[in-house]
Amino acid sequence: MSAYIESPSPTHNHDACRTKAIQIADRICAERGVQLTTIRRQVLELIWNSHKATKAYDLLDQMKLVQHSAKPATVYRALDFLLDQGLIHRVESLNAFIGCTCSEQKHEQLLLICLQCHEVEERPGKRVMQAVSKELSQAEFTPHHKAIEIQGICKYCTQSEPNAM
Amino acid sequence: MSAYIESPSPTHNHDACRTKAIQIADRICAERGVQLTTIRRQVLELIWNSHKATKAYDLLDQMKLVQHSAKPATVYRALDFLLDQGLIHRVESLNAFIGCTCSEQKHEQLLLICLQCHEVEERPGKRVMQAVSKELSQAEFTPHHKAIEIQGICKYCTQSEPNAM
């Protein structure tokens, strides 16, 4: 376990990554006495197919393949559940969703969104959050929810890009 | 001129506020040799009717009152122009738009969005931005665009709320 979360490298073992995420979700839901139903689980698995943010209607298209009756509400209700349980995050600037690895505790995060490979890295960004808290108390503002999203080019794309284009 | 931007108080002279914003926009566009056409100006004025974030289709409804031919594209094109010129900001978490007072220079900002009165305060948040920059260089991430949006309760609503609800 490193000091801070690594961005998912292009060569990491993502099968293990996804499997672990689902296992954690199973455990969390059991502990909380909430139901990770088949539909909710399927949506979570689809989201975890990559570290790219997934759009609701892309999820719907994929759901339809295994669940002919799937409708927008099917997906959006599953997403609401997963959001409530902190198992996924909504990427506001993309209208899309990513899986969360640190669902155990309530937390805040920075999202680094790569414009090249479209992967999204979630980072706790403790220092940033401290600075935000300071700013908010100066402003006498009581926070309920924070969305901190940075779009740009990730380290792997920076390394491999010079020749591209 | 205070050290940091004041959140727009419920009692501030907003007519002056809006007038000044439009004047600045006029000047900026003139300097840059871009056209603040009637439509674009109208959209900007409508956005500046308050410090609440305004939705594109609310703008459209209002535009239709004075410009019968207004269509979605009418509004979205004006919004694109105003965004390009930095005269407005998009609030990602609301799919809505607010006027910007510091359009002269390219800048980054925190948006404090009040869930009670729906006003949006823009703050430079220098310390926050410094912390973000540090975090990004740690992550070896090259930023192109930053969206930092905090939803919560503003100071005026905190003061007046205790009796409400």
Added chain:
DNA sequence: AACTGATATGTTATATTATAACAAATTAGT
């Protein structure tokens, strides 16, 4: 096992947000 209330899903319809594509009009510079 049947009953019951709560939770989850099915289904239809519609609301909201945003863009594409092409034609016509206007503007700025010559």
Added chain:
DNA sequence: ACTAATTTGTTATAATATAACATATCAGTT
């Protein structure tokens, strides 16, 4: 006046999201 570039008009449609109500399933109790 001519021309190229920019802006606007117009139609159509794509993409994102929610409302409302019926039905089904689940968990706990009798």
